[in-house]
Amino acid sequence: MAAAKLLRIEETEIGDFCIHKKSIDARRKQQIYYVYQVSLSCAKEEKRMKRCRKNNVTWEDRAFSGKNGCDGVPERKNTGLQREKNLVIAGFGPAGMFAALELARAGLAPIVLERGQDADSRQKAVDAFWDGNGLDAECNVQFGEGGAGTFSDGKLNTMVKDPSGRNRQVLQTLTDFGAPSEILYLQKPHIGTDCLKKVVKAIREEIIRLGGTVLFGTRLRHLVAEAGVLKQIVICKDGKEQAVPCSRLILAIGHSARDTFYNLRDDGLFMEQKAFAAGVRVEHPQEMIGKNQYGTYYTKLPAADYKLTYQTGEGRGVYSFCMCPGGYVVNASSEEGMLAVNGMSYSDRGSANANSAIVVTVSPGDFGSPDVLAGVEFQRQYERAAYLLAGGKIPVQLFGDFLKGKESTAFGSVFPCTKGEYAFGNVRRMLPGFIGDAIAEGMQAFDRRIRGFAREDAVLSGIESRTSSPVRMVRDDSLQSNIHRVYPCGEGAGYAGGITSAAMDGIRVAQEIRKEMEQNG
Numbered sequence: 001m002a003a004a005k006l007l008r009i010e011e012t013e014i015g016d017f018c019i020h021k022k023s024i025d026a027r028r029k030q031q032i033y034y035v036y037q038v039s040l041s042c043a044k045e046e047k048r049m050k051r052c053r054k055n056n057v058t059w060e061d062r063a064f065s066g067k068n069g070c071d072g073v074p075e076r077k078n079t080g081l082q083r084e085k086n087l088v089i090a091g092f093g094p095a096g097m098f099a100a101l102e103l104a105r106a107g108l109a110p111i112v113l114e115r116g117q118d119a120d121s122r123q124k125a126v127d128a129f130w131d132g133n134g135l136d137a138e139c140n141v142q143f144g145e146g147g148a149g150t151f152s153d154g155k156l157n158t159m160v161k162d163p164s165g166r167n168r169q170v171l172q173t174l175t176d177f178g179a180p181s182e183i184l185y186l187q188k189p190h191i192g193t194d195c196l197k198k199v200v201k202a203i204r205e206e207i208i209r210l211g212g213t214v215l216f217g218t219r220l221r222h223l224v225a226e227a228g229v230l231k232q233i234v235i236c237k238d239g240k241e242q243a244v245p246c247s248r249l250i251l252a253i254g255h256s257a258r259d260t261f262y263n264l265r266d267d268g269l270f271m272e273q274k275a276f277a278a279g280v281r282v283e284h285p286q287e288m289i290g291k292n293q294y295g296t297y298y299t300k301l302p303a304a305d306y307k308l309t310y311q312t313g314e315g316r317g318v319y320s321f322c323m324c325p326g327g328y329v330v331n332a333s334s335e336e337g338m339l340a341v342n343g344m345s346y347s348d349r350g351s352a353n354a355n356s357a358i359v360v361t362v363s364p365g366d367f368g369s370p371d372v373l374a375g376v377e378f379q380r381q382y383e384r385a386a387y388l389l390a391g392g393k394i395p396v397q398l399f400g401d402f403l404k405g406k407e408s409t410a411f412g413s414v415f416p417c418t419k420g421e422y423a424f425g426n427v428r429r430m431l432p433g434f435i436g437d438a439i440a441e442g443m444q445a446f447d448r449r450i451r452g453f454a455r456e457d458a459v460l461s462g463i464e465s466r467t468s469s470p471v472r473m474v475r476d477d478s479l480q481s482n483i484h485r486v487y488p489c490g491e492g493a494g495y496a497g498g499i500t501s502a503a504m505d506g507i508r509v510a511q512e513i514r515k516e517m518e519q520n521g
Contacts, residue, residue, distance in 0.1 A: 002036070003017075003038055003040055007042065007057070009042060013042050013043060014040050014041070014042050015040070015041040015042060016039070016040060016041045017038065017039070017040045017041075018038065018039055018040075019036060019037070019038050019184075019185040020037040020038060020039060020185055021035075021036065021037040021185050021186075021187060022034060022035070022036055022037075022182075022185050022186055022187065023035045023186075023187035023188075024187075024294075024301065024302075026293055026294055026295075029294065029295030029296075029297075030295065032294060032295075032297050032301070037185075084108065084247050084248065084517065085245070085247060086111065086244065086245045086246045086247045087103065087108055087109070087110050087111065087247055087248050087513075088110070088111045088112075088113060088233065088246045088247075088248070088249050088250070089103075089110050089111070089112045089113070089249075089250040089252060090113050090220040090233075090249060090250065090251055090252060090253050090260075091112075091113070091114065091147070091251070091252035091253045091254055091257075091490070091492070092112050092113075092114035092116075092144075092145055092146070092147065092204075092214065092252075093146060093147020093148065093149065093252060093254050093490065093491070093502065094146075094147055094149055094490065094491075094496075094499045094500075094502040094503040094506065095147075095250075095252035095489045095490025095491065095492075095496065095502040095503065095505055095506035095509075096112060096114075096147075096250065096252030096489070096490070096506060097112075097146070097147075097200065097203055097204070097207075097503070097506065098170065098173070098503040098504075098506035098507050098510070099250050099252060099489060099506035099507065099509055099510040100112050100207050100212055100214075100506075100510075101173070101203055101206065101207055102506070102507050102510035102511065102514075103212070103510045103513070103514070104206070104207045104210035104211060104212040105210060106510075106514055107210075107211065108513075108514075108517075109210075109211040109212055109213070110207075110212050110213075111212070111213045111215065112207070112212065112213065112214045112215065113215050113218045113219070113220055113235060114143075114144065114145060114214065114215065114216050114217075114218065115138050115139075115143050115217070115218065115219035115220075115257075116138060116139040116140070116143035116144025116145065116216065116217075117139045117144050117145065117216050117217060118144070118145050118201070118204075118216055119144070119145045119146060119150065119197045119200055119201050120201075121139070121144075121216075122139050122140075122144035122145060122150070123197065125139045125140065125144075126139075126140060126141055126151065129331070129333075129420070130330070130331060130419045130420045130421075132421055135333055135334075135336060137334060137335060137336060138217070138219070139217075140332075140333065140334050141330060141331070141332040141333070141334065141342065142254065142256040142332060142334040142466070143254070143256070143257075143334060144216075145200055145201070145204065145216070146196060146197065146200035147254050147502075148254060148255070148256065148332070148342070148466070149196065149498075149499040149502075150193060150196055150197060150200060151193055151330060151332070151342070151344050152193060152196075152322070152324075152342065152343065152344055152345075152499075153190050153192065153193075153322065153323075153324045153325075153327060153343060153344060153345040153349075154190045154191035154192050154193060154195065154196045154345070154347075154499065155188070155189075155190050155322070155498060155499065155500075156170075156171060156174070156183055156189040156190060156191065156499060156500045157187070157188050157189060157500070158497075158498060158500040158501045158504070160496075160500075160501045160504060162504070164508075166503075166504040166507050166508060167500060167504060168184075169504075169507060170500050170503040170504055170507070171183050171184050171189065171500075172184065173203075174191070174199055177199045177202040177203050177206070178195070178198050178199045178202050179191050179195060179196075179199050180195070188305065190345070190347075190349075191347060192345055192346045192347025192348070192349070193344050193345065193346060193347075194346045194347055195347045215237070217237060217238070218235055218236070218237045219235065219236045219237075219260075220233060220234075220235060220251075220253065220260060220263075221233075221234040221235060221236045221241060221260075221263055222234040222263055222266075222267050223249070223264065223267040223268075223269065223483060223486065224243065224267075225267075225268070225483045225484075228482070228483060228484055229483070229484045229485060230246055230247075230248070230249055230483055230484065230485040230486050231245070231246070232244060232245055232246055233246040233249060247485065248485045248486075248487065248513060249485065249486050249487065250487045250489050250506075250509055250510070250513075251264075251473065251481075251486060251487065251488045251489055251492070251493055252489045252490045252492065252493070252502075252506060253492045253493075254490070254491060254492040255466055255468055255469035255470075255491050255492045256334050256466055256492075257492055258335070258373075258376050258380075261373055261376060261471060262373060262376075264473075265372060265373060267483075268482070268483065269473060269481055269482065269483055269486065269488075270473070270474040270481060270482040271372045271373075271471045271472065271473050271474065272372060272471065272472050272474060273364040273367065273372055273374060273375055273470070273471065273472075274364075274375065274468075274469060274470055274471055274472040274494050275361060275362060275363045275364065276362055276375065276467050276468045276469070276470050277317075277319070277321065277359035277360060277361050277362055277467045277468070278359055278360065278362050278379070278382065278431075278432075278435060278463060278464060278465045278467065279318075279321075279357055279358050279359035279360050279431075279435055279439055279462070279463075279464050280341075280357070280358055280359075280427060280431070280439060280460045280461060280462040280463065280464055281329045281341050281342075281343060281355050281356070281357055281358075281460065281461045281462065281464055282355065282356060282357075282358050282399070282443070282458055282459070282460050283329065283353045283354070283355045283414060283416060283417065283458065283459040283460075283461075284353065284354050284355075284414065284452065284453065284455070284458055285352065285353060285354070285413075285414060286303055286304075286325060286326050286351070286352060286353055286354045287352075288354075288452050289304050289305075289306060289325070289354045289450065290303065290304040292304075292450045292451055292452070293305075293306065293450075302325075302349070303325035303326040303349040303350075303354070304325060304354075305323050305325045305354075306320060306323060306354075306356070306449075306450060307319075307320055307323065308320040308446045308449060308450070308453075310441075310442045310445045310446065312437075312438050312441050312442065313441070314434075314438075316360055316361060316434065316438040317360065317361040318358065318359070318360050318361075318438050318439065318441070318442030318445075319358075319359060319442075320356040320357065320358060320359075320446075321356065321357040321358075321359050321464070321467055322342070322343050322356065322357050322467075323343070323354070323355075323356035323357075324343035324344060324345045324349075324354065324355050324356065325345065325349045325354050326345055326346075326348070326349030326350050326351045326352075326353070326354065327343050327344055327345035327349065327351055327353070327354065327355050327417070328343070328344050328345070328351055328353075328355070328417045328418055328419050329341055329342075329343060329344075329355050329394065329416065329417065329418045329419070329461050330342050330343070330344045330418065330419040330420060331393075331394055331418075331419065331420030331421075332466065333383070333387075335380070335383070337384060337387055338380060338383035338384050338386070338387050339383055339386040339387040339390075339392065339394070339395075339463070340379075340383050340386070340463060340464070340465050340466050341394055341461055341462060341463065341464055342357075342464070342466065343355050343356065343357065344419065351417045352415075352417060353414070353416075353417040355417070357464040357467065358439055358442060358443060358446075358464075359464055359467055360434070360435045360438040360439060360442075362375075362378065362435075366378065366432075366434070372471060373470075373471065375470025375471060376470050376471070378470070379465045379466070379470060382430060382431065382432065382463050382465060383463060383465055385430040385463075386430050386462055386463040389425035389426070389427070389429070389430045390422070390423040390424070390425040391423065393420070393421040393422050393423040394416075394418055394420055394421065394422040394423070394461050395422070395423065395424070395425030395426075395427050395430065395461060395462060396408070396416055396422045396423070396424060396425070396427070396459055396460065396461045397424065397425060397426060397427040397428065397459075397460050397461075398411070398412060398456060398457050398458065398459060398460070399443060399454060399455065399456055399457070399458040399459075399460055400456030400457065401426075401456075402427060402428045402436075402439075402440065402460055403440055405426065405428050405429065406426065407424055407425060407426045408424045409424065411457065411459070412455075412456065412457025413457055414455075414457045414458060414459050415459075416459050416461070418461070422461065427460050427461065427462045428440075430462065430463065431462065431463065443458075468491065468494075468497050469491055469492050469493065469494045471494060472493065472494030472495070473488035473493040473494060474488075475487070475488050475493070475495075478512060478516065479508070479509050479512045487509045487512070487513065489505055489506055489509045490502040490505050490506060
């Protein structure tokens with residue numbers, strides 16, 4: 001064992017042992033390494049550490065914490081807080097789900113509203129849509145149990161700083177409910193859509209077991225406040241509206257709840273415009289990406305990914321987003337007459353193609369209006385264009401034809417791996433000019449990093465418009481909006497970007513609510 005060799009001891013002298021981090025060092029294609037960071041215990045630790053270089057081994061004078069210190073987080077137990085009736089969470093994506101679990105573990109019996117359906121019913125609705133049947137605007141790739149992340153690659157890495165340990169808590173919770181334990185230490189952990197569906201169902205069952213309630217097919221419509229304090233909410237179920245009391249509301253509605261954004265604005269909730277990014281999906285052979293990243297060892301290593309950034313001559317940022325090794329481009333639409341795409345992978349990342357969004361920064365100055373929801377209308381404008389371009393199918397175009405601005409007529413050696421029907425269309429024509437130009441320049445620059453990235457037969461599809469929320473719901477230091485006892489949360493509120501950061505924000509808001517309740521007795 002490498003650790004024993006480094007410490008110059010026998011393997012039998014090692015006591016507690018666990019892996020903290022595992023990554024691949026592929027800087028030299030002919031000499032690729034797995035790099036591990038581990039914790040272990042042995043006799044005379046401080047003395048033996050002195051034999052090693054300081055950058056290889058560190059020593060802490062504390063009792064080894066074993067499984068809880070390496071792989072676990074302290075279990076949240078019932079705090080004895082008095083239950084508060086009608087503590088509601090709107091949305092059952094990562095933010096709402098982890099907020100609900102945190103509150104349920106504290107004995108606070110949250111009520112969760114989810115406009116979509118449970119994971120199994122949702123899968124049937126999505127499969128039917130991908131097979132060419134009609135869109136269910138209330139239950140689709142964006143709406144339903146687990147949120148938009150359920151139909152994704154299930155990426156769990158995040159750039160959010162985490163002194164509180166919430167990142168670790170999210171990963172540990174996911175493993176507790178069925179995710180593979182390797183996500184605790186992989187540098188770029190992912191679950192895959194097939195595994196993620198099982199995990200979110202298990203979390204829902206635990207929330208219910210602890211006294212929580214999850215209501216599917218139930219949409220938040222309006223807030224009712226008196227003197228700036230939330231008193232009621234109006235919900236819609238089975239086409240009927242109903243006003244119900246609400247003591248506190250966590251808004252975890254996701255980045256695609258556009259109708260709810262409009263309702264909340266009309267209800268007086270403070271929001272502001274927020275930048276996001278938009279562009280296309282690009283597909284390459286996974287073999288090509290693997291060879292570029294790992295050389296001849298690509299068949300012996302996990303499906304290779306990449307992360308690329310570039311700034312155009314005009315100062316526009318172009319970057320890869322939500323890269324899906326061995327994945328699929330999916331029709332991720334949620335509104336009639338509009339089309340958006342996303343990327344998805346199963347846990348084995350086994351499809352023939354790698355796909356990634358290649359997106360361009362879009363700032364409020366590009367929206368063309370000072371209205372707080374102008375970013376929503378910017379997205380809708382180009383999603384309508386995408387829908388019309390190929391009659392509701394995913395429009396696809398070869399990159400060589402994208403550069404020439406003409407519709408493709410045949411594929412080269414790259415064929416689309418999609419969920420949902422596709423057809424040829426002039427993808428460049430449906431994009432804003434500044435986005436199309438930036439993608440053309442950026443793709444050719446990326447070719448200098450990954451040979452073949454700008455190959456003429458790479459397949460582009462669009463539009464990728466749901467990279468993040470186009471609004472931010474204003475909240476104060478107590479995480480409340482201008483309407484007291486309303487807590488904007490997660491990606492839809494503009495405070496997260498991805499599964500892990502959204503879940504972390506859900507935990508943070510739930511902990512703030514617990515803290516406030518404890519302080520108020």
